[in-house]
Amino acid sequence: MKKHIYDEKNGLSYTLHGDYYLPGLVLNEEEPTYGKYGMLRKQYLKEYRPARYQCLLLTGKLTEHLNQIDRDAREQVEMLMKQMAEEQSVTETLKIRDQMKWVGLMNNIRTSAEKIVLKEIVYI
Secondary structure, three states: OOOEEEEOOOOEEEEEEOOEEEEOOOOOOOOOOOOHHHHHHHHHHHHHOHHHHHHHHHHOOHHHHHHHHHHHHHHHHHHHHHHHHHHOOOOHHHHHHOHHHHHHHHHHHHHHHHHHHHHHHHOO
16 A cells, blocks of 8 residues: 555545555644734624635635735725715814814714624625
């Protein structure tokens, strides 16, 4: 019997150990990193889309997917915040005149933008 074989169907290499061929799987030791929206997406996939989560995990594309979702969500939040601030006339002049009002308005704008992004990007 051959010591090493390669299965083209699944793309795995196998090594003979005793009477059995065991797959040559390698564990990725580096800790995946992604931001707030990536973590929210991961939790959503685990709870509501377990098949999609398992597929991404087993193909090694989960971290890439979560990082992409995180980037897209952050960009979308920033864009929406700029648009909403312009529509509501929340400017630097207001910030100088009445800081507390500006902070309150910007917090409301951020919350609204995040709600939109969560519904459109993270929780789909």
